[in-house]
Amino acid sequence: MSKTETAATGLSTQYASQVAADLENNLKEQERISGDLAALQEQLATLQQEHAVLVSIQQALGATSAPEKSTARRATKAVPTPRKKATASPSQGKRTQAKKSAAPSRKPAAKKSVANKAADKTAASPAARRTLIEIVREHLSAQKEPRSAAEITTALGQQHPERDIKNTVVRTTLEGLVAKNQAQRSKQGSSVFYTAPEAAKASTAGKDSQEQPA
Structure with a gap:
């Protein structure tokens, strides 16, 4: 037998032994995973039975519906860890107490201002x-x-500052009084003047007495 044939035979033997070992390891891994899978299936079946029992108990107690398994898992994952409340520092506590103590003092002032407005x-x-x-x-x-x-x-604006008295409104009001004979209108050049009926009569009587001969 030549050296080449001897080397090829040796390599074939090594490959054959390696493949046989790999096959054995593969079979062992399959057996292990199959065993784990069987155990997991048993656990799953047990959990499903417990779930059915719990659902029946919940329905018997008057609950509307049992939560789904997937919803329960999502809810469990989505629950955030509770945050710790920040402890207020002494200065913050003093500020809070100061605000609380100052709050009642503002209410009488507010009531007083409302009372003043109502009085006005x-x-x-x-x-x-x-x-x-x-x-x-x-x-x-x-x-x-x-x-x-x-x-x-001008005179009415000074006497009644709470009113918004405008010249056009006053003039319209005066013309209305003239139309009702509650005021009289007279002209002096281009200016128009208004008087009460009594004052107009007194002014006319004075003029007549001055015009009569002594």
């Missing part, structure tokens, strides 16, 4: 209930001389 509204309510016609008529009655709409607007 009550004090201003009689004037607010009066109409602009009444105010203008009363102002004209107190005047002894004719007044223009601008003069009346």
Whole structure:
């Protein structure tokens, strides 16, 4: 036999022995995994039986439905670890106590401000209930001389600062009083003046007495 044939025979023998060893190891690994799989299947069957028993007990106790296995697993995985509450430092505790102690003192002030606003509204309510016609008529009655709409607007704005009195509104009000014979209108050049009927009569009587011969 030549050296080449001897070397080829030796390599074949080595490969054959290696393959035989690999096959033996493979079979042993299959047997081990098969054993583990059988044990796992037994555990799974036991768990399934326990699950069925627990579901029947839960239904007997009045529960609506039993949770699914997959849902229970997801819920178990999704539950976060509880966080520890941060312990408040002494300075933070003092600030909290200071805020709590200061809080009651603010309430009386708030009530006082509300009471002041209500008092202001009550004090201003009689004037607010009066109409602009009444105010203008009363102002004209107190005047002894004719007044223009601008003069009346300025005077009423000073007497009633709580009202937004405008010249155009006052002029319209005066014209309305003239139409009702509750005021009289006179012209001096291009200016228009208004007086109360009583003041107009008194002014006319004075002029007549001055015109009569002595």
